[in-house]
Amino acid sequence: MKKIISVALAGNPNAGKTSLFNALTGSHHKVGNYPGVTVEKLEGFVDHGNLRFKIVDLPGIYSLTAYSLDEVVARDFLIEEKPDIVVDVLDSTNLERNLYLCLQFQELGIPVVGALNMTDEAEEKGIKINETLLSESLGIPFVKTVGTSGKGIKDLLDKTAALVASKNSKAAEHAASTKSLKRQEPLQKVPQYGEEIESRLAPLTKLIESDRAFCDRYPPRWIAIKLLENDENAIKKMQDHAKGQEIITKAESDRAWITGHFGKESEIVITEQRYGYIRGAMHETLIQSTSGRASFTEYIDRLTMNHFLGLPLFFLIIYGIFKLTFALGEYPAALLEAFFGSLATLAQIVIPEGFFRSLVVDGIIGGVGGVFSFVPLIVILFLCISILEDTGYMSRAAFLTDKALHAFGLHGQSFMPLMLGFGCSVPAIMATRTLKSPRDRIATILAVPFMSCGAKLPVYVLLAGTFFPKNAYNIVMLMYLGGVVLSMFSTMLLKRTVLRGPSTAFVMELPPYRLPTWKGVFWHVWGKTWSYIKKAGSIILVASIVIWAITTFPQPRDEVEKTQVFAADFAVTMAEASQEERDLAVERALDEYRLEYSIAGKIGKIIEPAIRPLGFNWKLGVALVPSFSAKEIVVSTLGILYGSGSEENEESESLRQALQRDPGLNPLTALTFMVFILIMPPCLASLAAIRSEAGGKWMLFQVVYSMTLAWIVSFIVRLIALPFLGA
């Protein structure tokens, strides 16, 4: 039995943690979630000698001051789960800022090994690092690595194992001398601040040490530093301390003293001193011979971030991605659709007629198959995004769009998710993970469903084509544009009400361009697609069954009599038609009767009064019910309701004629209905995505909010359009 050592892989974003993680663990990893939040967690194992390292890839962070969701996750993981070792991945081309985080790990009292990653790039840039000297002056073992090729991995594992051994021997020493109640000496040295700060830190630390139980959980010196940094989380932790109030008061007076002494806030002073300490340690360990020539990145940025050309180029790229996604995705999507179609045919042959067959064919294969047909689109879209992400272009996009989006209360990084929303809300909502501030993230998540997704298009095409035959294209475009405008104003509204708060800073690293690796892109695409497939396989499956059930049950008992009544009716009204046509008409009338009798039909009748002011009759109400599970179902439901069968699609002539024949439907109602479909709560898959990304509370909010908004906006649109379109 090997001893399991937990290792946290931490470091700045883009330092190469995931590359190093993959190099260390091969493919033996699993994706999980951190408890309570939705940041993905990669976990894997690697054996070394008689040790088994359990490696966790932490989110990329700049500092342990919990500022973004990622930082909260990383900090809480380090403090609460107490990994045995932290392997800090550092970008060697940018050592100063990367060491800044490294020091904070050291302060936390967890043994640190530093992986000087990107060694190849650093050498190319003429940066020479003497890792032995650096190790000596900081008291941290450093190893040079290249994440993409796996160079230095063995050395890294050796150094980690050595640190484990020395930790164990220290612990044994400590256990042997338990007579003295002295606190355990830290394994590694800790960063020193200037005399003034240290003179404040010492008494504060001593005071914190007075509660032994507290100090078993949190390192006292670290807490003292965090208190001087005015860290909210540290202040909150003091509630568990026996002398909490006294300590907080003392820390406050210390902060005031520091601010008075240095003429700036104490948290700024401490940061400056940390950087000062790093400068001192780096002196002589790092030699940089600058070439003075503009880098490859700089040349490209002169174009992509150009004052005037940057934005047009950006739109061109986005347009290209869309073209590619829909043009290329069409073929595999059609193949999948055909596959599910033949699966349905097969089921029809194999399974005897009855409810079970109807459940399998209409419910499961119809519902889940419809969702799976989106997978090729998602794969292509994610492929494009991952490439943009991994090359570093996403940060340029944020640079270009931030100004416009900020005006509405969004963020430069909201742009990508919003664009994705035109394809499918699910990946779009998942893509908001790149946003750091929770408020911006939720604002973006709530804005995404207003981007008309691919499933809403068939509804627009059917209704616009039927009731606005001359202007169909313009009406569809109007719906798309309307959604965009609405999302912006909705965000403005939310940012002034439920999402109100101080504007969060936009401080974002601009990484150099890098060639994406196939492996990296593959893992990105796979990870995201897999979570979508899982969702389709679980939630959509259940939802499809429910929708099938409420449109099927209860069955009318008087079907036989009704058939005769319909037959008699049609014998009169369709006297000229052939017997076949009359039979078809009877079948359709029966379908409609069954639907009216079912729970969905009853719901339609119940909600009719609520949607009457919008001009919708109960049939449109019925069509709205299953649209909660997926918007494209509206078309097939209308097909059933208007007696032309569920296999109708948006191009079908007979369905169009049937719609036009209904006196309850007219251009005005059609327009209002399209607006309603645009705004109403997104499909179940999207709601599930909102729940997992933002929490159940926000999912509920989204349902109530978009329902209300849909009603109000539809009503207003109806009023405005009334004089133009007539009743």
Next chain:
Amino acid sequence: MRLSDTRPGTAFIVDKVLIGGEIGKRLADMGFTQGTTGHYIRGAFLRGPLQIRIRGYDLLIRRCEARLIEVKI
């Protein structure tokens, strides 16, 4: 002089981050500390974010954050 008042393409020396709290602390964390030299590379269209080169890497900050940094040319 504030960082937001400098012109694209100029170098500067950080004098002081004017506020503490979340934003000030973040700016300091990212390397805006007294005496550090930086370059204001370029700004985005319509007074959008600024591209700053500091401590050997590039970062983007909004104009309102640049206003919180006192610099010397």
